[in-house]
Amino acid sequence: MTRILVIEDDETTAREIVAELSKRGFDVESVSDGRDGLVRAVSGEFDAITLDRMLPHVDGLTIVSVMRKSGIDIPVLMISALTEVDERVRGLRAGGDDYLTKPFASEEMAARLEVLLRRARTQPRETMLRVQDLELDLVKREVRRGGREIALMPTEFKLLEFLMRNSGEVLTRTMIFEAIWGYHFDPGTNLIDVHLSRLRRKVDAAGLEPLIRTIRGSGYALNAAS
């Protein structure tokens, strides 16, 4: 079972994170103090960590940089009430894998953590991605479904690659915007929806089983159970 360490000093937030992650079948341990958090983080018992930026005694940045210096490379999702862009950069530079600002929706947090876990597990050198009868060749930059080639624009290709690498995971619009375009502001819901629906028209042509699913109120998933 995947073990997650939650280091969070705010009781309500910690409870929410633990509830959401437990619901999804993770084995969760919660710590509210920075010192204890650091001890547990370097213990080697966990597969991923959600880490609050500001903690009593030892702060989140220190924990993650100590972890990285000790050679522990499990995914770390930094969570913080500090919204400044520089804060995000600082968190990621210290060794965090993703950065989420408070307040956040639990599903968003869980979705991000799952994407991080997934990325840690898969081989980065893969050159061919496959989901059912959908194939994406990263070397030839070609996409085929059931053997038939699908012509995609560069952005659509990047979008499909992201969906396929994380197939089965729910990806929120913010996550998609951040991953494909690399920006961290709120682009509005419509923008991402338009790009997804265009991709969907090409990938899920009439008569084929739909692979791209809209998860209402959350985002999108490729080949996910409803």
Added chain:
Amino acid sequence: MRRPELWRTTTFRLTLVYGAIYSAGVMALLGLIYASAAVFLTQQMDQIVIGQTRALHGVSTADLPEKVREVQTQDVRNVNFYGLFKPGGAWIAGNVHVLPSDVPPDGVPRELREKGFQPGARALEERLASGEILFVGFDAKVLSGLRAIILSSLIWSGALIIPLGLGLGAALSLGPLKRIGAVQQASLPILDGDLSARLPTSNRRDEIDMLAGIANGMMDEVERLLWAVKSVGDNVAHDLRTPLTRLRALLYRVRQEAGVDDAHRAMLEQALSETDALLSRFKAIQRISEIDRRERRAGFAPVRLQALVEEIGDLYGPVAEEQGLNLVIDAGRAGESLADRELLFEALSNLVGNALKFTPPGGDVRLTLTARPEGPRLEISDNGPGVPENERDAVLQRFYRGHVERDIPGSGLGLSIVAAVARLHDFRLVLGDAEPGLKVTLDCWPAAMTH
């Protein structure tokens, strides 16, 4: 801002007025002295003339011509005049050879207005018992000397007082003028929007310090109020986002529950989308404060705007197509701009997003990048309803939505975010008329450079 001219300063004017009053006083004083001296000297001359006439009274008619010659030789100052005439007016003796016509022979001293005498000279004529006429006069040499002295005093003092007054006025005005200049200089950043700047004060506690103190007090109050207004928005946004996020999570969970029928599901969908709208609005408010709080030029680096514009085209092209609009990207070659790439992209994204939102199907949205001598210029124009001229400043404020926008979803804060980004960069943001439609110009060079 124009500097006040030297001659317009209060100190200079006061010095001039003071100088004029002082000069008038000096003139009045000297005039009074002259008038009193003239009256006094006239009396003296009258008595001298009467005395000299009396001294000749006891002399017999035969000796009189000789006596007249004698007193005349004693007059070394050459101020006494005598004339002895026959009853018919023919000259007998004395240095006056023609009997002056304007003095009647009644023995009373009068002013003599004859040629050869100083103005103010006194004289009398007397008919002697023998029938001969005696003329005795006294020239006003002292009086005219005094007049000359007073007049030259006036001229000299005037020649000294006027330039001295002007010089003193100018010198006295320079100090206050310098301080006013300093106040003016110090107020420039305030006019530019830096509300933390204050006017300089000295420990002289004079009227300039007093006014600067009052202005500084007002600035403190304005800053405090503005901060209060801003932080109310921020605090509300911050405090409400957490419960709203929880509310959204709850709604989401309820909707996921089995056994919710379609009608309720639709209502839950509606509730979720309303909550999302609220959240995005609060996020936008916090975003504006965050941009406003940022250290100027903290994350600035040279940005190639051409790439940025092409990226926008890639991001919004499909949206335009979906809405039946024509998004024209015209990225000419333009240099780099020192900017925060991500914020500039966010601003541009808001502008293009807005333009697409307000343009009716079939319309054009045009994003143009041109090179100006000062730097790159971005222009976004649409053929939507535009913004009336009197609303253009207001739409850059938080929450303002123009008359046509109310039915269109959005946070109403897109343009405020753009304005905040422009403010941070000191870029000029101008809303204009695309005839028809809105044309937004963003000059990507520091506005201070063109001032």
